[in-house]
Amino acid sequence: MSSLDPPGGHGRPAVPSVLRPDACAAALARCVAVEPAKFATAHWGRTPLLSRAGELPNPDGFTDLFSPADADELLSRRGLRTPFLRVARDGQLVPAARYTGGGGAGAEIGDQVLDEKVLQEYADGATLVLQGLHRTWPALVDFARELGTALAQPLQVNAYLTPAGSQGFATHYDTHDVFVLQVDGRKHWRIHPPVLPDPLERQPWGGRADEVSATARGAAALDVVLEPGDALYLPRGWLHSAQAQESSSLHLTVGIRALTRYALVEELLALAAEDPRLRAGLPFGTDVADPDAIEPELTETVEALRDWLLRADPAVLADRLRRRAWPAARPAPIRPLAQAAALAGLTGDSRLTVRPGLRWQLASDGADRVTLRVFDRTLTLPTACEPALRALLGGAVTRVGELPGLDDADRLVLARRLLREAVAVPA
Numbered sequence: 001m002s003s004l005d006p007p008g009g010h011g012r013p014a015v016p017s018v019l020r021p022d023a024c025a026a027a028l029a030r031c032v033a034v035e036p037a038k039f040a041t042a043h044w045g046r047t048p049l050l051s052r053a054g055e056l057p058n059p060d061g062f063t064d065l066f067s068p069a070d071a072d073e074l075l076s077r078r079g080l081r082t083p084f085l086r087v088a089r090d091g092q093l094v095p096a097a098r099y100t101g102g103g104g105a106g107a108e109i110g111d112q113v114l115d116e117k118v119l120q121e122y123a124d125g126a127t128l129v130l131q132g133l134h135r136t137w138p139a140l141v142d143f144a145r146e147l148g149t150a151l152a153q154p155l156q157v158n159a160y161l162t163p164a165g166s167q168g169f170a171t172h173y174d175t176h177d178v179f180v181l182q183v184d185g186r187k188h189w190r191i192h193p194p195v196l197p198d199p200l201e202r203q204p205w206g207g208r209a210d211e212v213s214a215t216a217r218g219a220a221a222l223d224v225v226l227e228p229g230d231a232l233y234l235p236r237g238w239l240h241s242a243q244a245q246e247s248s249s250l251h252l253t254v255g256i257r258a259l260t261r262y263a264l265v266e267e268l269l270a271l272a273a274e275d276p277r278l279r280a281g282l283p284f285g286t287d288v289a290d291p292d293a294i295e296p297e298l299t300e301t302v303e304a305l306r307d308w309l310l311r312a313d314p315a316v317l318a319d320r321l322r323r324r325a326w327p328a329a330r331p332a333p334i335r336p337l338a339q340a341a342a343l344a345g346l347t348g349d350s351r352l353t354v355r356p357g358l359r360w361q362l363a364s365d366g367a368d369r370v371t372l373r374v375f376d377r378t379l380t381l382p383t384a385c386e387p388a389l390r391a392l393l394g395g396a397v398t399r400v401g402e403l404p405g406l407d408d409a410d411r412l413v414l415a416r417r418l419l420r421e422a423v424a425v426p427a
Helices: 025-029 036-043 068-077 115-123 138-151 205-216 262-275 291-310 314-327 337-342 383-393 408-420
Strands: 049-051 086-089 127-130 156-163 179-183 187-192 222-226 231-234 239-242 249-256 351-354 359-363 369-372 379-382 424-426
Touching: 025 036, 025 138, 068 115, 068 156, 086 115, 115 127, 115 408, 138 156, 138 249, 156 239, 187 205, 205 239, 222 239, 262 291, 262 314, 337 408, 337 424, 351 383, 359 383, 369 383, 379 383, 379 408, 383 408, 408 424
Parallel strands: none
Antiparallel strands: 049 231, 086 127, 127 156, 156 249, 179 231, 179 249, 187 222, 187 239, 351 424, 359 369, 369 379
16 A cells, blocks of 8 residues: 655645545445545545555455456447447547447437447457446446445446557546546556646646646656556546556546535635626726726725625525535435335335435424425425434334324325335335
């Protein structure tokens, strides 16, 4: 296990309070060979962390999450379509028309992945990038949800399949943090410090290609070959390139799309539209190309903005951030047919639990209603339902007939509503 000192000259990001040992610890422990508290304070958003297979808890590595055989199944038998597959050669994306085509009888589509064309590209040295596996492959759906809960951040999972001796992409940086999980084969990674610390999504590496290339020609901060079962954490902005060794390589990249302080700035500016002083137009005839004409308007605008920011309500800002972040991390999938059957056969003896991975917020309006907010909707219910809601949302398996604070008829009404809204699932 090794770490690197952070580059100087930029502030240290805030440590997320939800990084704690009891929050889906098993998923996080598969990615880092240090305690969660140490990862949070010493590495998160700061420095890379290499964790060798022998230091991690799963001796078989990551093949239970995704394997070369799983990749073959996706590429040949699952009707995969773009953009769930990208193909790259010599640092450039291969046009999708080179490896996609019609889906055959009964499938009126023109962008289905064709396995024989994928074979040709891969045999010629191209890297295959299977995207969005956190939505399409069951083991990674569950793993991404558990790891995302531990980090309180939305995740995406891609797989990279690289032929022996090939390199899919030139040295670059990502605008999100990543965990690299080496599944199969060996891959040589060269890591360099950022040319732009903590880049935003609107600041991709292509805009600094010359700086990236110049830095990549220098000595690497970390030069390492990942073996099966190894894991590597890279904060956003750190330059990296990777080349498969004597055999083909398969690794998973878990992208962590963390909110930044700039996200707060964006939401604050959106809210600033409520201030009449900031909506005011510039004086008639203002020459916007004249700094002397703009100076007094800038002074007044800055003063108005400062006054407004001092009155900003943290609760309002938190609500906007919730609506921005929660939809990016879906809870566990439901089984629509089983859910419908549970609705049809619901009785007081039915047992329910909260949908795994569901983020929720329950608040009273001070009158006779409570509001339940989840990732994609808001439910309004009578205040009398609050004890039953809290019992169920707490995570325990609950018998419908034992929901507190309601009579038998109201318990069934509430249970049906929560099943239909996919807040609860059959236990």
